Each structure stands twice: as C-alpha cells, then as structure tokens.
Amino acid sequence: MANRFSTERFAQIFTKWREIFVADIGAGRKSVALNAILSLDDFEKKARRHLPGPLFGYIAGASETNASLRNNAQSFTEYAFRTRVLRDVSKRSAKTTLFGRTYDAPIGIAPMGISALMAYRGDIALATGAAEAGIGMIMSGSSLIRLEDVAAAAPHAWFQAYLPGEPDRIDALVDRVANAGFETLVLTVDTAALANRENNIRAGFSTPLRPSLRLAWEGVSHPRWTIGTFLKTIIRHGIPHFENSYATRGAPIIASNVMRDFGKKDHLNWKHLERIRARWNGNLVVKGVLHPDDAAHAVEIGANGIIVSNHGGRQLDATMAPLDALPGIAERVGRDIAVMVDGGFRRGADIVKALALGADFIFVGRPFLYAAAVGGEPGVIKAAEILKTELHRNMALLGVTSLEDISPDYLFRIGPQQHTIPHG
Numbered sequence: 167m168a169n170r171f172s173t174e175r176f177a178q179i180f181t182k183w184r185e186i187f188v189a190d191i192g193a194g195r196k197s198v199a200l201n202a203i204l205s206l207d208d209f210e211k212k213a214r215r216h217l218p219g220p221l222f223g224y225i226a227g228a229s230e231t232n233a234s235l236r237n238n239a240q241s242f243t244e245y246a247f248r249t250r251v252l253r254d255v256s257k258r259s260a261k262t263t264l265f266g267r268t269y270d271a272p273i274g275i276a277p278m279g280i281s282a283l284m285a286y287r288g289d290i291a292l293a294t295g296a297a298e299a300g301i302g303m304i305m306s307g308s309s310l311i312r313l314e315d316v317a318a319a320a321p322h323a324w325f326q327a328y329l330p331g332e333p334d335r336i337d338a339l340v341d342r343v344a345n346a347g348f349e350t351l352v353l354t355v356d357t358a359a360l361a362n363r364e365n366n367i368r369a370g371f372s373t374p375l376r377p378s379l380r381l382a383w384e385g386v387s388h389p390r391w392t393i394g395t396f397l398k399t400i401i402r403h404g405i406p407h408f409e410n411s412y413a414t415r416g417a418p419i420i421a422s423n424v425m426r427d428f429g430k431k432d433h434l435n436w437k438h439l440e441r442i443r444a445r446w447n448g449n450l451v452v453k454g455v456l457h458p459d460d461a462a463h464a465v466e467i468g469a470n471g472i473i474v475s476n477h478g479g480r481q482l483d484a485t486m487a488p489l490d491a492l493p494g495i496a497e498r499v500g501r502d503i504a505v506m507v508d509g510g511f512r513r514g515a516d517i518v519k520a521l522a523l524g525a526d527f528i529f530v531g532r533p534f535l536y537a538a539a540v541g542g543e544p545g546v547i548k549a550a551e552i553l554k555t556e557l558h559r560n561m562a563l564l565g566v567t568s569l570e571d572i573s574p575d576y577l578f579r580i581g582p583q584q585h586t587i588p589h590g
C-alpha cells in the first residue's frame with residue numbers, strides 16, 4: 167500500500183496521463199503498437215499493465231487454489247510430437263467446415279462475460295475481429311452489449327446462454343436469440359452454483375463493481391483504459407448493464423447496492439435441454455462436458471456439438487483438464503456430433519495436440535480478451551493470425567497437409583499414465 171501511494175508512483179501516473187494527452191491524443195494515435203507482440207502470452211503481459219488490477223485479476227484468475235487452471239496448462243506437456251518427414255507439405259491447409267460454415271482454421275473465441283468492460287465495445291471487437299480473421303466466436307450471455315447489436319455486426323457469431331431451471335425464462339431467451347438471427351446456441355452447463363472465486367474478492371472485483379476509493383485509484387492509475395474504454399463507453403452508451411442474461415435487461419455493471427439475478431441455475435437438468443432442443447431450430451451446443459456419459463446423453467437429446475471444458479478452471483477447482491477428457495469423449499461420440507474443446511490453449515502446437523486426440527474445433531479464451539483490451543479489433547485479428555500461422559507452420563513440421571491427417575500416431579505420451587480409480 168505504501169508503495170502504491172509513493173511520490174515516485176504519482177510521478178509515473180502523471181507521466182502516463184501526460185503521454186496520453188500529448189503523445190496519443192495529440193498525434194491522433196488510437197491503439198497500441200502490435201508489432202512487438204509475437205505470441206499470445208505477450209498480450210497477457212501488455213494487458214496486465216493496461217487494465218486496472220481487479221479487471222486483470224478477473225480475467226486471469228480461476229477458482230480456489232487454481233488447480234484446474236494448472237491442470238489445463240500441464241496437460242499439454244504430457245504429449246510430445248512424433249514427426250514425419252520428406253513429405254511434400256507445400257499444399258497444406260488448415261481450413262475446416264463446421265455446421266455448414268468454412269473457417270480458415272479450427273479455432274474460435276470462447277465466450278467471455280463483461281468483455282465490454284475490458285475493451286471498448288469488447289464483444290463487437292471480438293466478433294468482428296474473428297469474422298475478419300476467418301475464425302469462430304461465441305458471444306457470452308453475461309455480456310454488456312445487446313445480443314441483437316452483436317448479431318448485426320457479426321451475423322455468424324454464436325450465442326452462449328446461462329439458463330436457469332425456469333421454463334418461462336428459458337423459452338423467452340431462446341426466442342430472443344432466434345429472433346436476433348443467431349444460427350448456433352451454446353448452453354453452458356458447468357455453472358450449477360456460483361464458483362468460489364476468492365481471487366476476485368482479494369483483487370477487489372465483483373459484479374456489479376462496488377464504487378470505492380480503491381476502484382477510483384485503479385482508474386486514475388490506468389489512464390489509457392479509463393479514457394479509451396471506460397469513459398468512452400459511459401459517454402457514448404451510458405452505464406453498461408447485463409443485457410442478455412435473460413430476455414430482459416439485467417443489473418448495471420457499477421452499483422453500490424444492486425444484486426445480480428442469477429436465477430435457479432442449480433435446477434437446470436436434462437429435461438430443460440430437451441425443452442431447449444424442442445424450441446430451438448438452430449445448432450445446439452452443450453459447453454462444459456467432461457464425462458463421456460454426459461456427452462452421449464447430449465447426443466441422445468439431439469445436440470449438434472459439445473465443448474469439452476472446465477470453464478478455464480473457473481468453476482469446480484481440481485477438475486481434470488479438458489485435453490485429458492477429450493480422447494474418451496471423442497471415442498464415444500466423435501462420429502455423432504462435433505467435439506470441441508477449450509481450456510489453456512495458447513499455441514498452435516496445443517491445437518495440433520487436441521486435433522490429434524479427436525477434437526474438431528478448439529476455442530481459446532483469455533488471450534483474445536487481453537488482445538481486445540490492449541488492441542481492440544486489430545488486436546483480436548493479430549491474435550488470430552499468430553495462432554493460425556503457428557498451426558500452419560506446425561502442420562508442415564509435423565508432415566501433414568490437412569486437419570484430417572492429424573491422428574494420435576503423431577503424438578507420444580510422455581506424461582504420467584492415467585490411473586483407474588475403482589468405482590464404489
């Protein structure tokens with residue numbers, strides 16, 4: 167705390183504000199230089215400096231001890247590549263078709279709530295950046311921009327819903343999403359209870375944000391975010407609200423005494439999925455599956471895809487990594503529906519590993535939100551280009567020309583073998 171309010175710190179902050187007014191605004195500069203960004207992890211370093219501490223902490227953090235988060239990162243190190251050589255790989259392509267649409271690569275942006283607090287019009291920057299880069303994007307149900315506005319800006323983005331076990335609310339939101347023209351609805355199912363995000367409390371983050379001296383200081387000490395995202399949003403669009411949790415407008419993002427309405431999420435069950443399937447004519451995807459039996463149940467009900475996911479480690483702590491759940495699920499339902507996965511993907515090499523283990527499509531979360539925060543839509547496009555380039559290069563070095571060629575034969579398991587835990 168002493169350090170936070172030192173004379174030196176004040177001098178640094180004064181210099182930042184001066185730079186913004188003299189160098190950035192004076193010179194008409196709108197966004198940060200992206201040339202120095204070489205990998206997705208570079209966005210995180212920039213975002214850590216750019217965003218107020220509580221907001222960065224909200225994105226970066228997970229739940230309780232962060233064990234799920236660590237498992238996700240660790241799971242990629244369990245596999246090494248076994249390459250093939252002397253094959254002409256000059257005509258390689260990472261293009262893929264999913265639900266009738268062709269993408270430049272089997273990559274999409276995972277749904278992330280309150281993106282518009284991190285980046286100016288964040289959901290739109292993510293959606294249009296993804297469309298421009300030829301990758302997929304799922305907008306979050308916990309978003310601060312009306313789903314109709316995102317659909318208008320990026321007609322092929324998908325919509326992710328958090329639904330409570332309340333039929334009236336389910337029907338109303340499903341109808342609203344359909345009327346907006348979305349083709350694909352993603353139902354997130356790993357949030358039966360609010361996660362224990364101690365790190366958010368320690369970092370001073372909550373939804374809604376509670377006005378405090380600490381928060382005001384964060385704004386003063388992060389002027390680029392304050393001017394370029396926060397004030398710009400308030401001046402042009404008013405105080406952001408949760409726009410799409412249900413069919414009607416929800417709580418504001420900043421309020422001293424308003425509580426968010428999370429509905430009866432712990433009532434949600436397979437019967438509700440059946441109800442959604444009966445009402446929703448588009449593609450239906452279930453996100454947050456880790457067990458092959460649940461994947462099979464989703465197939466029986468008529469889902470078109472599943473996302474193998476532990477919510478980026480942000481729900482139940484100490485879950486298995488999605489990459490470790492993937493082979494069993496792909497083996498069980500891979501021929502019946504699209505098997506997608508997310509959690510910890512940061513490199514083209516990570517994507518190749520998931521493809522080899524049976525994934526059809528891979529979603530990436532945090533790095534894209536950091537990219538949008540520091541670079542807006544151009545940042546999102548840059549992040550997508552980095553991943554696509556890495557994937558393309560890795561395909562050549564692996565000795566494959568199409569995604570279909572990528573099989574377990576290219577992997578060597580170096581991590582600990584799985585132990586079977588007896589039932590009962």
Ligand SMILES: Cc1cc2nc3c(=O)[nH]c(=O)nc-3n(C[C@H](O)[C@H](O)[C@H](O)COP(=O)(O)O)c2cc1C
Pocket residue numbers: 224225226238276277278279306307308326354453475476477478479480508509510511529530531532533535
């Ligand atoms: C800031 C943030 C907000 C998120 N919000 C949502 C959300 O609204 N809906 C959802 O289904 N998943 C949400 N997630 C989880 C992501 O969709 C995804 O499962 C996870 O971030 C993937 O892991 P990665 O960040 O390591 O790539 C969120 C994740 C982050 C980091």
